Amino acid sequence: MTTVIVGGNAAGMSFAAKYKRNQPSEEIIVIEKRDYVSFGGCGLPYFTAGMFDDTERLISRTPEQAIASGLDLRLDSQVIGLDKANKSVSIKTSQEEYQLAYDKLIVCTGARPILPNFGEYNSEHVYTLTSMEDGLAVKEAFKNKELNNVCIIGAGFIGLEVFDAAEHLNKNVTIIEREATVMSRQFSPEMIDTVEADIRESGADLKLGCSVKSISDAKDGGYEIQTDDGVVKADVVIMSLGFKPNTEAFDLPKYDNGALLTNEFGQTEDEYIYAVGDCATSYHIAMDKMVYLPLATTANKQARMMADHLAGKDTYLDGFLGSSCLKVLDLELACTGISEVVAKEHGIAYKTSIIKDKNQTDYCPGQEDIKIKVLYHPETKVLLGGEIIGKKGAVSRINALAVAITAKMTTQQLGYLDFAYAPPFARTWDALNVAGNVAK
Secondary structure, X not given: OEEEEEXXXXXXXXXXXXXXXXXXXXXXXXXXXXXXXXXXXXXXXXXXXOOOOOHHHHEOOOHHHHHHOOOEEEOOOEEEXXXXXXXXXXXXXXXXXXXXXXXXXXXXXXXXXXXXXXXXXXXXXXXXXXXXXXXXXXXXXXXXXXXXXXXXEOOOHHHHHHHHHHHHXXXXXXXXXXXOOXXXXXXXXXXXXXXXXXXXXXXXXXXXXXXXXXXXXXXXXXXXXXXXXXXXXXXXXXXXXXXXXXXXXXXXXXXXOOOEOOOOOOEOOOOOEEEOOOOEOEEEOOOOEEEOOOOHHHHHHHHHHHHHHHOOXXXXXXXXXXXXXXXXXXXXXXXXXXXXXXXXXXXXXXXXXXXXXXXXXXXXXXXXXEEEEEEEOOOOOEEEEEEEEEOXXXXXXXXXXXXXXXXXXXXXXXXXXXXXXXXXXXOOOOHHHHHHHHOO
């Protein structure tokens, strides 16, 4: 039996490592177009900020370690075609093209940054931030004291994390976001306004509801970004406009953004082909459907479950909630489950409740405001989603809320849940208890 894995990043190597342990005698071939594997792109903003310098810390497993474990790892190789009838893929390297037969094909090709056509310009200091090469280039640009004006196009996860990195290095930052708020799919306007206020207070120019028309080279150096709200001058431009799944080589049913459609076990329409990671759909627990959740946690867990399932083990992963968090300045932002905008898009019945409370007692140092929004079914009161923003404790509480949503708990159960209490960490009624009790 031969299992071919296309892509050697988070999903691909997580599957390969676990499946090889499960099936040590099976031939497992990993095809990777780069010359490295197991790259942790989530660390890139912190790398560019100078919080660490060793790129090896972004690699969880070297090619040598993968080969030593028994994997047939083929670097600098790219799958350019699929022959489902003959169960083979076409592979291209710098020296040759060849066909490779498979018994099972695992597609883990990930996604690539969306790059709109903003015109012609010198691309020397226009970057995305997803690969090791990106990280090295942006880090060098940020170290250059002559490149002080940074423009970030797109205020999603990567955009805000890059802002945090640039602000840490005392750069002058402009953020351009076409939506009315930052992180608009994850956080509600009445929650995220605190973050936007802090971004502006830091000295950054935050342009919301603003679209980029073009980018051109400035006569005196750098770039001019034409927007529908004037011209922004920049020495460095960071594109963070979302991702497109790398699935063009695979003639299989796809989600509306191009991700491969799968069932909860990662199987595509073709019984011999599976897909996992940023190139595929995943099952959302609260929505009860397959959706697109391009997260490293999703990729790793789904891949491990698939490796056990395909090895015949009695294992099952309930699904995901898209639980996410990030740091912006001194604030922790965390969310899980369904947001209000997503509920509206999918016609999901819901009610919401928002509270502003304290993260701990006032007589211990560290008391801060914390905002919590919960979304729940209007009749059953079953929890569907939540957002938490604060300077201390937001992320730890979103993890508790993710457990509650997975367990299909109600707002009343959340209100009485027995959370740990001590003055430095919470109040006798934790903020999550209060959020549950306020929800009607």
